[in-house]
Amino acid sequence: MAATGLHLVGTGAGSPLNMTVGGKEIASSCDYRFLEGYTSLLGENGENRLEKLVGAYEIIRRPEVENPERILELAKSNSVALLVVGDPMQATTHVDLLLRCKDEGIHTSVHHAVSAVDLVCAGLGLQSYRFGRQVSLTFPHGNHLPTSPLEFIAENRFLGLHTLVLLDLDPTGMGIEQPQPMTPPQAFEVMCRMVERLKDDPPPHLELENVSSARDLSRLKAVKWLLNEKIGDVHAVICSNLGSSNAQIKSGLLSKITENCVSGIHSIVITGELIGMEKDALEKLH
Amino acid sequence: MAATGLHLVGTGAGSPLNMTVGGKEIASSCDYRFLEGYTSLLGENGENRLEKLVGAYEIIRRPEVENPERILELAKSNSVALLVVGDPMQATTHVDLLLRCKDEGIHTSVHHAVSAVDLVCAGLGLQSYRFGRQVSLTFPHGNHLPTSPLEFIAENRFLGLHTLVLLDLDPTGMGIEQPQPMTPPQAFEVMCRMVERLKDDPPPHLELENVSSARDLSRLKAVKWLLNEKIGDVHAVICSNLGSSNAQIKSGLLSKITENCVSGIHSIVITGELIGMEKDALEKLH
Numbered sequence: 102m103a104a105t106g107l108h109l110v111g112t113g114a115g116s117p118l119n120m121t122v123g124g125k126e127i128a129s130s131c132d133y134r135f136l137e138g139y140t141s142l143l144g145e146n147g148e149n150r151l152e153k154l155v156g157a158y159e160i161i162r163r164p165e166v167e168n169p170e171r172i173l174e175l176a177k178s179n180s181v182a183l184l185v186v187g188d189p190m191q192a193t194t195h196v197d198l199l200l201r202c203k204d205e206g207i208h209t210s211v212h213h214a215v216s217a218v219d220l221v222c223a224g225l226g227l228q229s230y231r232f233g234r235q236v237s238l239t240f241p242h243g244n245h246l247p248t249s250p251l252e253f254i255a256e257n258r259f260l261g262l263h264t265l266v267l268l269d270l271d272p273t274g275m276g277i278e279q280p281q282p283m284t285p286p287q288a289f290e291v292m293c294r295m296v297e298r299l300k301d302d303p304p305p306h307l308e309l310e311n312v313s314s315a316r317d318l319s320r321l322k323a324v325k326w327l328l329n330e331k332i333g334d335v336h337a338v339i340c341s342n343l344g345s346s347n348a349q350i351k352s353g354l355l356s357k358i359t360e361n362c363v364s365g366i367h368s369i370v371i372t373g374e375l376i377g378m379e380k381d382a383l384e385k386l387h
Numbered sequence: 388m389a390a391t392g393l394h395l396v397g398t399g400a401g402s403p404l405n406m407t408v409g410g411k412e413i414a415s416s417c418d419y420r421f422l423e424g425y426t427s428l429l430g431e432n433g434e435n436r437l438e439k440l441v442g443a444y445e446i447i448r449r450p451e452v453e454n455p456e457r458i459l460e461l462a463k464s465n466s467v468a469l470l471v472v473g474d475p476m477q478a479t480t481h482v483d484l485l486l487r488c489k490d491e492g493i494h495t496s497v498h499h500a501v502s503a504v505d506l507v508c509a510g511l512g513l514q515s516y517r518f519g520r521q522v523s524l525t526f527p528h529g530n531h532l533p534t535s536p537l538e539f540i541a542e543n544r545f546l547g548l549h550t551l552v553l554l555d556l557d558p559t560g561m562g563i564e565q566p567q568p569m570t571p572p573q574a575f576e577v578m579c580r581m582v583e584r585l586k587d588d589p590p591p592h593l594e595l596e597n598v599s600s601a602r603d604l605s606r607l608k609a610v611k612w613l614l615n616e617k618i619g620d621v622h623a624v625i626c627s628n629l630g631s632s633n634a635q636i637k638s639g640l641l642s643k644i645t646e647n648c649v650s651g652i653h654s655i656v657i658t659g660e661l662i663g664m665e666k667d668a669l670e671k672l673h
Binding site for chain 1: 399402403404405406407408409411412440474475476477479482483485486489497499500501502504505506509510512514515516517518519520521522523542545546547548601602605608609612663664667668671672
């Protein structure tokens, strides 16, 4: 049986079937169960499936996780499971929650699950050690458009590495609405706008007179190199609804594959060099 | 029930409890079950636990997976589960196996699990988007000592990123013996030897007269920068037996933390810049 304290349990990406056997055991034996957030991200019929696996749960929103007084109070004398869609440690909020528990002497345990990152990196047949750092594209708010995601993509490609690009789920940035995940055409448009911004109005750290370290220079070179390509002609893979029954994988030129995607949740891999079996895997396995 | 064909099912790293609910369902309903390789990597009492979860299985070694005629023949008219410790798609062998099935018209499915990479990247409280490419350290064979792992670590650190360093499990390189995982002192020694090699006898692509592209130059700079540090003074984290009951996490200077580790399976994170909550998480959560 689950010990008194707070247990973070990942439900897995795409479907609660991607929860681990150990996570299911803990969650189903807790006195209280909360599910954080977006139930529509649990995949088709996910709410029922999850309830069948672990028992009934209460749905709470991000603000209640960020101000977790009620949950922590309960966890002082009960076993409490916080169910998180995907893997529970991909978000800083949950690291923060564990640190608070530590401060307050509350026992914790973490039960990982198969995340969107796993499904993409391990699932495409691309080699996991050929991925550089991952990036996230957020919905632009007015004129605010940081170009760092595209700069990191440039750095990875410059090194021949793939980049996993996670797309924002929440246009409000508040975590309280039902999600409206960014679509591939929206993501392509955001990247095109970043290209324009980098060309017309580059951030100070990419102006030659401000480049003070070898590291800055290296990034500048990578970005200049990417800007020589047409962003729409970059080879990429769109991964839609991975882990669920309506999964779709499309690879090809970014400007082409962003058209006519299924609806749902997407991420994009901007490929670096495809080596060994990677090309075959992309062409034949999906 | 599992369909006729080959089902790749990850058992998870550290413990079969890290297998997914979906993977367990498929594996337990297959006509035939094979476990690839190293049962000692299943964690404490792992063989019994796995059998309880999915039913009896036959253990096969890597050569039988690389020359899979028997398995493929069976999979043409039965449902066959190939159980793989960790995640099944981290190894090229399994991508190759899926491609062969495709050629021979055999149905396949893949069931991911929580891998060592997940446990480290998500489990330490370090942010997953702050990891650069991962590297593997293999046992040196005589004088053969490629320095590329240390070059990649240098490139990542140069960009402020963490590096997950996976350690070799098999000194024979043949996949047929019981594993003798590389220990942290052995890993430290291999890295020290790479430093010496890079200083005394650098590979051709790191000699200035051969540097022809901005990318080569960038790597050269990163390596020179790393060689200015003492490798033993680099900050790192040793992750031992993650996902199992005798897990241990130690962080500090590489030369210090490699001493007095528990026995078992290890990986090392060479940290880049620690930002936000990362430092707190490393200090307090483990």
